[in-house]
Amino acid sequence: MITVTNLALLAFMAITAWAIARTLNLFVATMLAGIYSLLIATVFVLLDAVDVAFTEAAVGAGITTVLFLGALLLTDRHAKPHKHRFGTYGPMLLVVLLGAALVYTTLDPLMPHFGDAGAPAQGRLAPEFLADSVRQVGRDGPTATHIPNVVTTTLASYRGFDTLGEVVVIFTAGVGVLALLGGGAIGAGAGGRRRRSARKDGGTVSGRGSTTDGADA
């Protein structure tokens, strides 16, 4: 049953990705990307990664979609079709060749099959973490974690510095977004207002004139 669901969901994901590649309507592409995220979240549940599925559904299907919708509101809703009719043949050829090479690699007899308990990835660290968590759950004392979820203990305790690094990355990205958009919404700051009035005076937005406006802000 799980196998059939896995087969079907992954096939749906491939179809969604194809539809995203085809469409020129960016709103449609964003919605399809949200569907894609929900599909991959369901696959994560099937593959026992419940924490990852939860995060993907909240962050991938939720926040990312909202961010894309916000960006569409501030830019364009439609992509322009390719100017040269054969312009996409080069990338297609490259992608097909690279994909074929990767599929050829998976046919190696040493490649561990899906779900193989004896695969190299299953050795070393993971049994150590699992055994330690099982030991810690029922125990008392200052070092006992009492948390049955191994992903939580690993994330917050054994790999705590990694999570700290993640927070630093998010902070940096936040600072970067604020620096790029001039603090808050477009046109809310002093610079934004100046740009907007300059644009009104200049008439159209396109052309080199607006580029220099952006440069001094």
Place this chain on the structure above:
Amino acid sequence: MWQTFLGLYNYWIVILLMMAGFYIVMSRHNLVKKLIGLNIFQSAVFLFYISVGKVRGGTAPIVEEGITSYSNPLPHVLILTAIVVGVATVSLGLALVVRLKEAYGTIEEDEINEMDAAG
């Protein structure tokens, strides 16, 4: 034959999605579309990690009486971090796209290149 297909099916779908994302990034001139392609590529990598961590007959790595086999929790931890970092990079990319729209009036890469070339 069927066993090989089932054992490698996840990896093949990962390759397919990865190549689809790569193709969108390379062939589409629209910058928002490129970011969506980047997202697809990224999720393919996530799917690869989680597929590698799955153990047949295992269950979610939450300690419970009477259960002996769990899936590998380490890829889950890594991908949790990666998803959140991914949304941070996407938001930065979208902010750049909005700035480019402000400065050039378009989000098509070829038109921006033409404007730059025209001086």
